[in-house]
Amino acid sequence: MGSLRVRFGLLIGSAAALVMLAAGGLYWALTATERTLDSTLEAQVRLELIAELSGRLTEYGLAAVEAVGENPSRPERLANARDEVDRALNAVDEGLNRTIAQSDAIVDRTQYAARSRPLARLRAARVMLDRQVAQIQREPDTGKRTDAIRGALNAFGAVTGPPLTFLVEAERRGVETASAQARALALRLRIIALAVAVLAVAMLVLVHRTLTRPLLRRIEDIRAGATAIGRGELDTRLPVATHDELGLLVASFNRMAARLKRREGRVAAARAALEETVAQATAELRAANSRLEEIDRSRRRFFADVSHELRTPLTVILGECDLAARSPDTPESFRPVIATIRKRALRLHRRVGDMLRIARSESGQIELERRPVSLVSVLSEAVENCASEAKRRRIALDFHPSEADIEIQADPEWLRQVVEGLIDNALRHAAGATRVWVALRARRDGAEVTVADDGPGFPPDAETLFERFRRGGTSSPAQGFGIGLALARWVVERHDGTIRLGSGGPEERGARVTLVLPAEAREDAA
Known part of the structure; x- marks a missing residue:
């Protein structure tokens, strides 16, 4: 009788015998x-x-x-x-x-x-x-x-x-x-039913006094001990009164509490050492972060200073070219050379302006100078500026303007720089591409600009390319002078437009970047 299994077996056997007796009596009563x-x-x-x-x-x-x-x-x-x-x-x-x-x-x-x-x-x-x-x-x-x-x-x-x-x-x-x-x-x-009811109540009372109540009391002790352990009282121990299954459970509970007590001591020591290590690493990271921030500020300041320093001599060169072109003393044979110098200096001047705008955008400073802009003119200039790079890569670069010119309220420099960046991305990332084209289409509420290629297209997770510091393909930061997709979306959204990525149709291949620009800017879009 020292095992709970034996007790429960006797209990179940007694209950089964009582049920069989009741079933037999009921059967006899129904038959009679x-x-x-x-x-x-x-x-x-x-x-x-x-x-x-x-x-x-x-x-x-x-x-x-x-x-x-x-x-x-x-x-x-x-x-x-x-x-x-x-x-x-x-x-x-x-x-x-x-x-x-x-x-x-x-x-x-x-x-x-x-x-x-x-x-x-x-x-x-x-x-x-x-x-x-x-x-x-x-x-x-x-x-x-x-x-x-x-x-x-x-x-x-x-x-x-x-x-x-x-x-x-x-x-x-x-x-x-x-x-x-x-x-x-x-x-x-009636007499038999009353006798069976009295017998069942007596059996239930006996089972409760001899089995159920002691078990519930011991289970309550275990629950109270577990609650104390949960509150952190790891010194809690329960008395082992019997050697049945519950007694073994109480003994295991006491061993578990002792192991938790020892482990708490080791965890406390390890936590102290870890906190010391984390504090030391945090101090080192803060120092490294401060140094990186200083280096980044120096880089942006150097970038801006160089841009400013380059713009001054370029402005002088452009002015001298204009004076020489307007001077009647300039020989006719020098005028084409002066025009070429002015054209290259103007392109370099724009590149320096692009560098300065990107440097300012990295520090969170982006300013739009909106005015009526001809999209055909902006896109033509962007395609012309990228033509030499496309020729060097032996990729055909085409521009498909709309039937009529479209004029919108926009910052022409930022818009040109965004389109140049998208063309530059297509030239550099579209492996195996033979053709890149820019298309302009009029919409009822504005214009739609598409930069597409016949390369392999975007990866399945193309939307992640809009995240900062995200690169696709095998591009190198030293190649090209484009603008990132994150900055491009920023600029387009400041123009109250949208930018989306896509691929060709079922029978086509390649990547598509579509810009939707409204005809008029909202009043609160500054």
């Missing part, structure tokens, strides 16, 4: 009740059949009187009444035989067998009356026939009365006996 009800119903049915037999005999007597009368109206009535009497006799006889066959008690079978003799008398009385009626019908004198049929009916009543009375009385006693048995059975069932 069903037998008693069947006996009562059969007795009631036999009473009804005997009552019907009595009525059929009466009708047969009336039919016999009518058959021997002076003017019988329906001769077939006697034959029908005779058939009905025989049918009623057979029904009562079959009921008695069925009851005798189903009864297991010898006494019942004897009693039911004794009731077959009155039926035989009734059947003999019917045959005798039938013969008498046949004889009386042959008598020619009406008065004699009346006296004869009266005597025959009196004799018929004297013969059939005692058997019918005996049968009715026997069936009535059978109904009373069945009712008494039903009441006795109900009383026994």
